[in-house]
Amino acid sequence: MKKCQEVDERILLTFVGYLLSIGTMIISNHLQENDQKNKIQSKAQEELADLNAQLKEFENNLRPKNMNAYIGQKKVVRQLKLIIDSANIRSVLPEHIMFYGQPGLGKTTLASLISNELGAHLKTIAAPALQKSGDVVSLLINMEPNTILLLMKFIDSKHLWKR
Structure with missing residues (x-):
């Protein structure tokens, strides 16, 4: 066993x-x-x-590297050149510039050209990244000097203003 x-x-x-x-x-x-x-x-x-x-x-x-290489929007480009020249003479960034229109019209390209012409940093923010109006304030307060802020689809995003 x-x-x-x-x-x-x-x-x-x-x-x-x-x-x-x-x-x-x-x-x-x-x-x-x-x-x-x-x-x-x-x-x-x-x-x-x-x-x-x-x-x-x-x-x-x-993308064009300077305003002279930009094709189209002649009236807008002429006005932007005046703004850029004036800002360069005074050594300050322009206060406000607003572009609006359908996608593909060159709004982002123009913003990029403005920052290049002014020797400024371009910070691009998509509106959906901003959840409440306080986010906009925080963004503006924390911006580096000599920075141009591009808010994408900001006006269309009405949800920002409801909070």
């Missing part, structure tokens, strides 16, 4: 060892699969970031 118990215990221990080995292999394979998935995901994110950087560079290469 004792020998039978010892044999049963050995068989049981062997079986448990076998199960542990199988479990270890399954966990190891799972970890390797997760590691491979993470590597693939990480590589995809890097490639996406690289493509976004290339797209931004491509867009920047298409």
Whole structure:
């Protein structure tokens, strides 16, 4: 009887060892699969970031670098040149300039050109990032000197004024 118990215990221990080995292999394979998935995901994110950087560079290469290179909106460009020249003579940034219109008309490009011409930093903020009117105040208080602020779709975002 004792020998039978010892044999049963050995068989049981062997079986448990076998199960542990199988479990270890399954966990190891799972970890390797997760590691491979993470590597693939990480590589995809890097490639996406690289493509976004290339797209931004491509867009920047298409944009004019100064007001003289801007095509279209002749009346607006002429008025902006006067504002820029006046601001440069006085060594101050213009108080307020508001652009409005449909997407693709050059509002952001003009804002970028103004900042380039004035040697100022352009800070672009999308209106949805501003959750309440206090966010606007905080943004203005914390602005660096010599910074031009571009609020995108600010007037259309009436939700800001309800709070």
